[in-house]
Amino acid sequence: MKDEITNNTNHTNSPLRVRSLDYLEQLESEAIHIMREVAGQFERPALLFSGGKDSIVLVHLALKAFRPGKFPFPLVHIDTGHNFQEALDFRDSLVEELEERLIVRKVEDTIKAKQLTELKGKFASRNALQTYTLLDAIEEFEFDCCIGGARRDEEKARAKERIFSVRDEFGQWNPKLQRPELWNTYNGKIHKGENVRAFPISNWTELDVWNYIRRENIALPSIYFSHEREVLEYDGQLVAISKFIQLEESDIISVKKVRYRTVGDMTCTAAVESDAETLDEVINEIIVTKTSERGETRIDDKVSEAAMEDRKKNGYF
Amino acid sequence: MDILRFITAGSVDDGKSTLIGRLLYDSKSILIDQLEAIEKQTKNREDGEIDLALLTDGLRAEREQGITIDVAYKYFSTPKRKFIIADAPGHIQYTRNMVTGASNANLAIILVDARNGVAEQTRRHSIITSLLGIKHVVLAINKMDLVDYSQDVYNNIMIDYEQVAKTLGLKNIKYIPISALHGDNIVDLSDKYPWYNGDSLLHYLESVEVHADINLTDARFPVQYVIRPQTEELHDYRGYAGKITSGIYKKGDQVIVLPAGIESIISKIEIAGNEVEEAFAPQSVVLHLKDDIDISRGDLIVQKNNQPKTEQEIEVLLCWMDNKPLIKGNKYLLQLNSRVVRTVIKDIEYKLDVNSLERIYEFEKTGLNDIVKATLKTASLLPFDSYKDLPNNGGAILIDETSLVTVGACMLQ
Numbered sequence A: 001m002k003d004e005i006t007n008n009t010n011h012t013n014s015p016l017r018v019r020s021l022d023y024l025e026q027l028e029s030e031a032i033h034i035m036r037e038v039a040g041q042f043e044r045p046a047l048l049f050s051g052g053k054d055s056i057v058l059v060h061l062a063l064k065a066f067r068p069g070k071f072p073f074p075l076v077h078i079d080t081g082h083n084f085q086e087a088l089d090f091r092d093s094l095v096e097e098l099e100e101r102l103i104v105r106k107v108e109d110t111i112k113a114k115q116l117t118e119l120k121g122k123f124a125s126r127n128a129l130q131t132y133t134l135l136d137a138i139e140e141f142e143f144d145c146c147i148g149g150a151r152r153d154e155e156k157a158r159a160k161e162r163i164f165s166v167r168d169e170f171g172q173w174n175p176k177l178q179r180p181e182l183w184n185t186y187n188g189k190i191h192k193g194e195n196v197r198a199f200p201i202s203n204w205t206e207l208d209v210w211n212y213i214r215r216e217n218i219a220l221p222s223i224y225f226s227h228e229r230e231v232l233e234y235d236g237q238l239v240a241i242s243k244f245i246q247l248e249e250s251d252i253i254s255v256k257k258v259r260y261r262t263v264g265d266m267t268c269t270a271a272v273e274s275d276a277e278t279l280d281e282v283i284n285e286i287i288v289t290k291t292s293e294r295g296e297t298r299i300d301d302k303v304s305e306a307a308m309e310d311r312k313k314n315g316y317f
Numbered sequence B: 001m002d003i004l005r006f007i008t009a010g011s012v013d014d015g016k017s018t019l020i021g022r023l024l025y026d027s028k029s030i031l032i033d034q035l036e037a038i039e040k041q042t043k044n045r046e047d048g049e050i051d052l053a054l055l056t057d058g059l060r061a062e063r064e065q066g067i068t069i070d071v072a073y074k075y076f077s078t079p080k081r082k083f084i085i086a087d088a089p090g091h092i093q094y095t096r097n098m099v100t101g102a103s104n105a106n107l108a109i110i111l112v113d114a115r116n117g118v119a120e121q122t123r124r125h126s127i128i129t130s131l132l133g134i135k136h137v138v139l140a141i142n143k144m145d146l147v148d149y150s151q152d153v154y155n156n157i158m159i160d161y162e163q164v165a166k167t168l169g170l171k172n173i174k175y176i177p178i179s180a181l182h183g184d185n186i187v188d189l190s191d192k193y194p195w196y197n198g199d200s201l202l203h204y205l206e207s208v209e210v211h212a213d214i215n216l217t218d219a220r221f222p223v224q225y226v227i228r229p230q231t232e233e234l235h236d237y238r239g240y241a242g243k244i245t246s247g248i249y250k251k252g253d254q255v256i257v258l259p260a261g262i263e264s265i266i267s268k269i270e271i272a273g274n275e276v277e278e279a280f281a282p283q284s285v286v287l288h289l290k291d292d293i294d295i296s297r298g299d300l301i302v303q304k305n306n307q308p309k310t311e312q313e314i315e316v317l318l319c320w321m322d323n324k325p326l327i328k329g330n331k332y333l334l335q336l337n338s339r340v341v342r343t344v345i346k347d348i349e350y351k352l353d354v355n356s357l358e359r360i361y362e363f364e365k366t367g368l369n370d371i372v373k374a375t376l377k378t379a380s381l382l383p384f385d386s387y388k389d390l391p392n393n394g395g396a397i398l399i400d401e402t403s404l405v406t407v408g409a410c411m412l413q
């Protein structure tokens, strides 16, 4: 089992070591503490696993928190049907290696069962429809807490959210009435029907995540590194060509060397041009970049100033 | 590199959010698209200056009203430190959100508008800073541009605040005259203040020593979760998972499990599956004991020769955070780290008057944002330390049994 948790470079056993933690170790310990609070306080928690780097880091932290025991929760993937194949393959091989339980619920099925209307247009995204599938899954399995990989540095509404964030029966977040949250004491008490979203890496920045991935030598799907891809340049962003976007005659498709900073839906995650093939190179690019992760790569957040706040109010992650 | 967590506090409109925007902006931590977004929103302002407060005021209602409602967390790093900032609301109605942000801070920057001086909210936030035991305080005298950079104004506020600090027992206050709007003395010193020869704010934040604030003497380990794989090869594996909140644990240490009072010896310590000889706060670890005893979530493992108090009647300083009043005789849940016990409010002794900072013994009710001294009686024994000696094992929350909401913050005495 030990081999699952990759060898890290901190020499906890070295006699010369001063008894203090550097910033990544502090963040790691805080995240493990939060995960164990979830395990200790809830009957039926779940870990929302998207296949992106943040949820891969969550899985790594869960290994550190619970091994040699099994995870006290299944991994749950809300599958939009618009995923990168590389991310799906990575998901499946990771789950197989860990011997943990994976639950997949498909947005496609929710759309059919509930007769939902899909967005139309060039980059018709299923991002918003994910919420329905997520809420159905919560109901189906009676999850009382969902662990998510959201970070407060991602977006200004997220910057306001508690680590244990209570959602009502409809999954809604009420930003004006959040519970006080003191010290590292998390109140996970809820009424039936409500549930909690717990965010262990709330206090990590994008760069912290990358530095941690490098320090811990965590494997990622290949699309996070430079590769050649057919893309469409649209409004200053590079969108991968896939069967999920609608092409027009006038669209100019080109092949570029790109990588992804976040991995979500193929329709709403943009690539960045890059030659970075290794973690060191990716990190160097992120250090000097002048745009934020979301600004550069999320097509869906630009719609309105309060896009994320509104989605969260409606039950989104 | 380590982490400094700080909060900005002070009265409404004293410039907290602007200050944070300024820190992020001047330390080049704002990315282009974020800047463009706030530039777009500031277009409709008359003076045309970009409104840096919009960087943290992330909720629609906040932007509409131009005030902060809930804490925003922001992050930036310099080569010296990673900073985690909590931008608190100044409005009295949202004091509980300020308490939320302050509870994890190593340092508080309390802002004062140079034109108004020390106000009621300045005092309220100072009381909370003192109650929560925040060890480092900066009093930032802001909007110096509106008082002609006057040294007299600065001195008078300093004299006033010294009084407040003395009454509250706040020590080592760092006074810095600033203009959040123009960026004076935030990252670099400004030449408009020839009379000021202290540090710039950022320089101070980078250099203030906080590691010493971690207690490595009094070992406390609240059990969060018991790891029992129950597989064939790990049949007897039984590990107690938790975070060391203070102190050091070594293999072979004689320990005692509270509140039951059972003694044992640490047989193994693991960090992320690797065995280690010793572990210290704030590491998340797994402890193993030599004897097979019944230990579960909520128990506290401590050194035999260094034990906390274990009592049922506890005096607390209590910050009340609910719209319903706190009522003597009512029952609540008390959560201290992983331990939750039922408790009844036996007595409410006095309330703190925010303006005079005096104790009031005659008062009608305890309402939202009141700070009182109370006595609790718990349904079972609670091992705890006095908050002022060991905050990590002396700060507890009160939970309303019916609404399940967190309604109070208790500093156990």
Ligand SMILES: Nc1nc2c(ncn2[C@@H]2O[C@H](COP(=O)(O)OP(=O)(O)OP(=O)(O)O)[C@@H](O)[C@H]2O)c(=O)[nH]1
Residues within 6 Å of the ligand: B010, B011, B012, B013, B014, B015, B016, B017, B018, B019, B053, B066, B067, B068, B069, B088, B089, B090, B091, B142, B143, B144, B145, B146, B178, B179, B180, B181, B182
């Ligand atoms: N002239 C001047 N104006 C300032 C300065 N700092 C802030 N302001 C202005 O004061 C007003 C309030 O600033 P905010 O930063 O929103 O105040 P706040 O303390 O965060 O307010 P709350 O969070 O609602 O308590 C804004 O219009 C700012 O532009 C300063 O140094 N000089």
Ligand SMILES: [Mg+2]
Residues within 6 Å of the ligand: B016, B017, B018, B053, B067, B068, B087, B088, B089, B090
């Ligand atoms: Mg503000």
